Amino acid sequence: MFNQKPERGIEFLQEHGVLTTPLDPHEVAIFLRENPDLDKKMIREYICKRSSRGEDEDGGPSVLGAFADIFDYAGLRIDQALRLYLETFRLPGEAPLNFLVMERFAERWHSTNGDPSANTDAAFRLVYSVIMLNMDQHNHNAKKLNVPMTVEDFVKNLRGLNGSEDFDQIMLEAIFHSIKNEEMVMPAERTGLVREAYLWRVLQRRGAGNGTRYRAVPAHHQHHARLLTVACPPTWVTQGTEMFNQKPERGIEFLQEHGVLTTPLDPHEVAIFLRENPDLDKKMIREYICKRSSRGEDEDGGPSVLGAFADIFDYAGLRIDQALRLYLETFRLPGEAPLNFLVMERFAERWHSTNGDPSANTDAAFRLVYSVIMLNMDQHNHNAKKLNVPMTVEDFVKNLRGLNGSEDFDQIMLEAIFHSIKNEEMVMPAERTGLVREAYLWRVLQRRGAGNGTRYRAVPAHHQHHARLLTVACPPTWVTQGTEMFNQKPERGIEFLQEHGVLTTPLDPHEVAIFLRENPDLDKKMIREYICKRSSRGEDEDGGPSVLGAFADIFDYAGLRIDQALRLYLETFRLPGEAPLNFLVMERFAERWHSTNGDPSANTDAAFRLVYSVIMLNMDQHNHNAKKLNVPMTVETLSRTSGG
Known part of the structure; x- marks a missing residue:
């Protein structure tokens, strides 16, 4: 409604208790600024209308003043503050309204920054100069008529306008270069990568002060990868990912060039990026971690990304097949046997060390890993099944005798591994489809949980969520x-x-x-x-x-009028067509409304009569067939009907 007719939208929100009556200008201002679905032109229309400016006959509240005052510009240069202000609405085309809106902005910026200019008039002149500079630098029609201003011209034009003194020259130069390098324009007017980069800067400015500066997150931080994607412009991460999926080395270099990954390369940071970025091609991850330089075998002894990749997994408390599933969800195994061995060897070392040496040594752990991979192929590869009878649990246990150093592996563990692999193939999630894929991804999430993810815990029935x-x-x-x-x-x-x-x-x-x-x-x-x-x-x-x-009792109608409560109730199901069932459903509703509102009617029977009258009124006012037969009810008629 607001986006079609602002006044009607505000009235509607008041009628339904979203906004208070009488209107609280501060509350409206927050609604206008924070609701991303409002039309920016209509926000302008509303805050600039006479009644919103506090100039109507009855001296109504000034929404425009409240709107200007909800912004906190402390520590922001005037151009930075102005960008923040103009992200929320479109400037009026009419000069008098434009001046009024900018005047309120100038007053707010001046007061929140400890009077940085001589007075609010000086602040207003500076604001207006910034707007003119923006037009001069980026309006193509203006450029055709005039040579764009230089920084010297901008500083010169403002001489003596800060009271009788000059504005700080360093500040003016910073303002000039900021506007020249980035046009001040509504985000909605931007498109493609330009829009995406602009919205990124918008998010930075909306951050807690330090948003405009990229701060490196410690590589060991538990949420490093997530913070990494939040703290870097999405275009760089996206472009780097696309490059990686074509040529891994070029993608990593691109991310280093743009500060997403550090220089020199931190193998732990790269490992987290490879594991946590869901858009990376699993084959390309394999290519990258298996190349010679990533294995720490290049001539200059570069960092071992493969070692770091294996080490970021925590397998504590996991059986070797469970750990292997977690490992193989992130990349595809190499086809070449030597590389396959190397990748599995690093995995075996990590599993062995994080579980307190459960096998005799890392060689024994590696033999067990390799046996699990062979078992998976034996049980689920159709070509293998055609050639051989699939292994039994006894065969699997027998094949591993004496391979744990000079002893046997724990038989109960081996049997559990066998049945796990037999019942559920170890395969990349990307290779699954339909319900099988959905169920598999659910189990993946369970394994990634903190131990209790595989158990459903009933939430108390009264819990708000x-x-x-x-x-x-x-x-x-x-x-x-x-x-x-x-x-x-x-x-x-x-x-x-x-x-x-x-x-x-x-x-x-x-x-x-x-x-x-x-x-x-x-x-x-x-x-x-x-x-x-x-x-x-x-x-x-x-x-x-x-x-x-x-069902009737889970609704909380406290403080709601009976028609408001009834709307809430009837959003969830259709009323029965049969009168007896209709009566029963409404009777339960009436009882609930009556009890949650401290007995607002004489008794539940009275509440029921009121409910039924509301339903009849709704039909009387909006059912076209009823309107043809009867003159719609008046408020007096309703009073007599419900009063009986």
Whole structure:
């Protein structure tokens, strides 16, 4: 509504309690600045209208003043502050309004920086000069008519305008070069890489003061790779990734040139980049970590990226097959046997050291790793199956006898490894498709969790994020499949979710109610069917739990008028067409609204009559067939109807 008619949008938000009545100009100002979906032209229209300027007949609140005052320009040069201000709306085309908007800005900048200019008039002159400079340097029509200003011209034009003195020359020169190098323009007017780079600088300016400066993150930091992608312009990371996927060495050099990776190269930093960047080609990662220079074997004894790559994994507490799955999710194994051996040797050393020497030595660990890879091929490679009968668990244990130094490996561990590989092939996630891929990726996430990721932990029913946590904590395939089943046959869908541990057994009506309300993919008609069926109403033979009651009770209507509460309730399902069920559903709603609002009506029967009157009023006012038969109700008619 705001983007079509600003005043109506604000009124609507007041009517629904999003904005207060009477209007709080500070609250409106924050809404205008922080809502990214508002049309910048309409923001201009609204803050520049007479009533928003505090000039209407009844001396209304000044939204324009509040809008200017919510910005904190402390420590910012005037051009930096102006960029921040002009990101949020379009300047008016009319000179008087333009002057008014800039005057408010100048006052705010002047006050938040300890009076850096002689007075607010001097600050306004400086602001206006910056806007003129921006036009002079970047407006093509202006360039055709005049030779663009030089820094000397800009400084000269402002002489004596800071009261009766000059502005600081160093500051003026810095302003000039800033505007010359980067046009001051709305982000929406930019396109492609220019827009992306500009938005990056916008994010920097919106940071906590130090956002305009890249600060290197310690290479050992646990979130180094994530911080790396946040702290560097996305175009550099993206371009470097694309280059890496064509020619790895060139991609790494590009990222060094632009400060994303350090010079000289830090192998640990590169290793994290290779593991954590999901857009890198797994084959190219293999190519890079296996090349001679990355292995620490080049002539000048360069850093070993392969060693660092193997060492960034923490395999503590993991069986060797579990650790190997984690390792092989990040790159493709080399086809050449010598390189394959080298990569696996580094892995075996790391697994052996992080688990307190579980095997006799690293050679024994390497033999075990290689046996696991051979077992995977034996169990899942169709060509191998055609030539040989797949190994049994006894064969696998027998083949490894005496290879743990001069002793045997633990038999229970070997049997667990065998069954794990037999039941689930060890393969790159990219090679999987459909539900198989989705289920595999879920298990990948579980393995990457901090130990408890593989166990579903029920969240207390009263937890504020219960429903969101529910969908996060359960495998997506189960929730998705259960939702699809529910939309065809509700009872079967609920049973499926119970079978897979998403919902508890016996059924917890509160848990089901949250699932029904919070899952946006459920069919609203089917929700109605389910909560209105006899067993959900607590009326079956064995006195089962009342899902309908729990569904009504999960809403909090405190402080809401009955029509506001009813809107909230009816967003989640369709009302039944049958009058008895309709009455039952509304009766439960009326009871809940009545109890959460401190008994605002005489009793629940009175609340129910009021609810029913609201539903009838809605039909009377908006149902075209009803309008043809009757004159729509007036407020007096409604009072008489609900009063009876």
